[in-house]
Amino acid sequence: MxxxxxxxxxxxxxxxxxxxxxxxxxxxxxxxxxxxxxxxxxxxxxxxxxxxxxxxxxxxxxxxxxxxxxxNGGQVGVGQRRSQADLEAMFGFGVAKQLWSLSISAVQLVESLIVRHQIQCDLKRGIMHLAAKASHDKYLRYEAERLRKKYGYRQLEYVEKGEARQLVGSKRYLGAQVDFGSLHLHPxxxxxxxxxxxxxxxxxxxxxxxxxxxxxxxxxxxxxxxxxxxxxxxxxxxxxxxxxxxxxxxxxxMPINNFVLATEPLPIGLAKEVIANDFALQDSLFVINYWRLSGDNRLIFGGGENYTKRFPKDIRSFVRRYLLRVYPQLENIGVEFGWGGTLAITVxxxxxxxxxxxxxxxxxxxxxxxxxxxxxxxxxxxxxxxxxxxxxxxxxxxPQTTFPGGTLLRWPGLVLGMLYHSLLDKIGN
The missing domain is CATH 3.50.50.60 (FAD/NAD(P)-binding domain)
Known part of the structure; x- marks a missing residue:
């Protein structure tokens, strides 16, 4: 290449x-x-x-x-970065429903641009949200029902642990939401x-x-x-x-860095084992893992982030640790690419x-x-x-809030907050 x-x-x-x-x-x-x-x-x-x-x-x-x-990871999901329950609490149901409708329009816009301009970008359908903890599983089940009843969204369904593990090929996760209305692509x-x-x-x-x-x-x-x-x-x-x-x-x-790897092409059987339905996947951890199969059956896997101006010296090894926690069966699969990028978060x-x-x-x-x-x-x-x-x-x-301390002091506060949530990822239910 x-x-x-x-x-x-x-x-x-x-x-x-x-x-x-x-x-x-x-x-x-x-x-x-x-x-x-x-x-x-x-x-x-x-x-x-x-x-x-x-x-x-x-x-x-x-x-x-x-x-x-x-x-980036190539996932094109409905919804906002915050859950609908959060948005209702923050802005009220009326605004939350507007934001939900606009998120669906956003996904539809991406697809329509690809079709109208004949953009070849390995467009595929579907994203799964995987529960990493029992409390997350309970929430995903509840949120699927909320979206169906309050928002009329019927392209998402909850699946139990057994089916979820068959679809994802990992024993790490419990139940899952399967969203047929979302997309993934070559970004x-x-x-x-x-x-x-x-x-x-x-x-x-x-x-x-x-x-x-x-x-x-x-x-x-x-x-x-x-x-x-x-x-x-x-x-x-x-x-x-x-x-x-x-x-x-x-x-x-606040600029933060996130990291991604791409494996060598997987054999067809192994590719179907790790993602049976060829959906994109993401888990429920605060520092999420996210992954999908490329157009040529490589696993594109994102995991880990940092909050400095420097990337890890060996990004492939840095991300591979997260990959093997999800898929220990990929121990002998080669990693051909590792890279990072900078995104921006708001308060x-x-x-x-x-x-x-x-x-x-x-x-x-x-x-x-x-x-x-x-x-x-x-x-x-x-x-x-x-x-x-x-x-x-x-x-x-x-509302648009400035990070406490502005550009000068935002980093220490962010790092402390992220370390706290990373600790929560490792403990509890």
């Missing part, structure tokens, strides 16, 4: 089906909307705006899909497909064009090392890679979306639920710019 130039070494980069490169910004250009960030949020926003006739320029510091959009190929669709619609993409700063009011002047964009509207779609570009947003998110684990000032839009903080949510967020930002803001208003009205 040949790695896609400019991307981290990963299974996704090695199996990318689009090697298109976009130029670096040189000189001055004009646009109606300038988007900063070439992940799902920026790509979706660019595509939807261009299809409505806007002149769109998208600036990416590295390569399109270089960040979490090209490195980098999905991102590259969105970019190709955007380019066909007239978006001007510039890679290797890190934004150094911008003027504070519309029309905005957005500066890179070798050029400048002047635009009436500006969209910040940087997520975990925002850094110091916009201090007013930086304290509302309440809900997306952080809105306008900082007239004409300056943003969306970030998907908290590990990014493919459907970020893609949908891009569409909602385009809707808001166009003047259709119903879905956008739901998300932009959610």
């Amino acid at each position: 040949k790695e896609l130039d400019g991307h981290v070494k990963s299974y996704y980069a090695a199996t990318a089906n689009d090697s298109c490169e976009y130029p670096c910004l040189e000189g001055d250009v004009q646009a109606d909307v300038c988007i900063v960030g070439g992940g799902y949020t920026g790509l979706s926003s660019a595509l939807h705006l261009a299809e409505r006739g806007y002149r769109v320029v998208l600036l990416e510091a590295e390569r399109i899909g270089w960040g979490a959009s090209g490195r 980098l190929n999905f991102a590259l497909g969105l970019a190709r669709a955007g380019a066909s619609a007239g978006v001007s993409f510039f890679e290797g064009s890190r934004v150094l700063g911008y003027s504070g009011a519309s029309p905005f002047s957005i500066s890179t090392a070798r050029g400048q964009v002047r635009a009436e509207k500006l969209v910040l779609a940087c997520n975990g890679y925002l850094k110091n570009l916009e201090p007013r947003l930086a304290g509302r998110i 309440n684990r809900m997306p952080c979306m809105g306008q900082l000032q007239p004409g300056l839009y943003y969306s970030q903080g998907y908290s590990g639920h990014g493919i459907s949510t970020a893609t949908f967020a891009g569409k909602l930002l385009a809707d808001a710019i166009y003047g259709e803001s119903e879905g956008y208003q739901v998300f932009s009205s959610l």
Whole structure:
């Protein structure tokens, strides 16, 4: 396999089906909307705006899909990062139901974009949520019934321990939810497909064009090392890679790192043993394990995270420990790829979306639920710019809290909190 130039070494980069490169910004250009960030949020926003006739320029510091959009676990789930019970307690049933409906629309949007633009990204259907503890099992059973009765969602069913273990090939888990309404896919190929669709619609993409700063009011002047964009509207779609570009947003998110491996291709019989129905899987631990089979029968497995600016020296070994806790029978299976990526979480684990000032839009903080949510967020930002803001208003009205201590002191608090929850993963029922 040949790695896609400019991307981290990963299974996704090695199996990318689009090697298109976009130029670096040189000189001055004009646009109606300038988007900063070439992940799902920026790509979706660019595509939807261009299809409505806007002149769109998208600036990416590295390569399109270089960040979490090209490195994640590939799961496209319904719901938000918080459970419906949590959302009801936080916002009331009315808002919780709106958020549920919007999450279904988000998954449908991903699928419709893939079909409409003929994006080859190993799209498959179904996600299973596995109970790691008895209390989690009780909750998954209760939540399945709640979703059926209160939300009318009938594509999810609860299965008992015996059936769950047959489907997953591991004795580690109890019962499970089986969700037929969710999806999984090759995330980098999905991102590259969105970019190709955007380019066909007239978006001007510039890679290797890190934004150094911008003027504070519309029309905005957005500066890179070798050029400048002047635009009436500006969209910040940087997520975990925002850094110091916009201090007013930086304290509302916390970048954390997550890690993934890809095994060698599994024999057909072994592949069916570990995932009998070819669904994507994730467990109920706070620091979750998540996995699925690739289009060529490799196990893509995510496990473990850290909260520093450094990745483990040997990511394959780091993640393999988590893999073997779930599947000791894979002890002799080779691991060919290991990589990490940076995502952004929020205090309440809900997306952080809105306008900082007239004409300056943003969306970030998907908290590990990014493919459907970020893609949908891009569409909602385009809707808001166009003047259709119903879905956008739901998300932009959610509370946005700055991490205690802001960007300076957020790390110690996060680490303590994560260590506490990691301890809970190891003990109790």
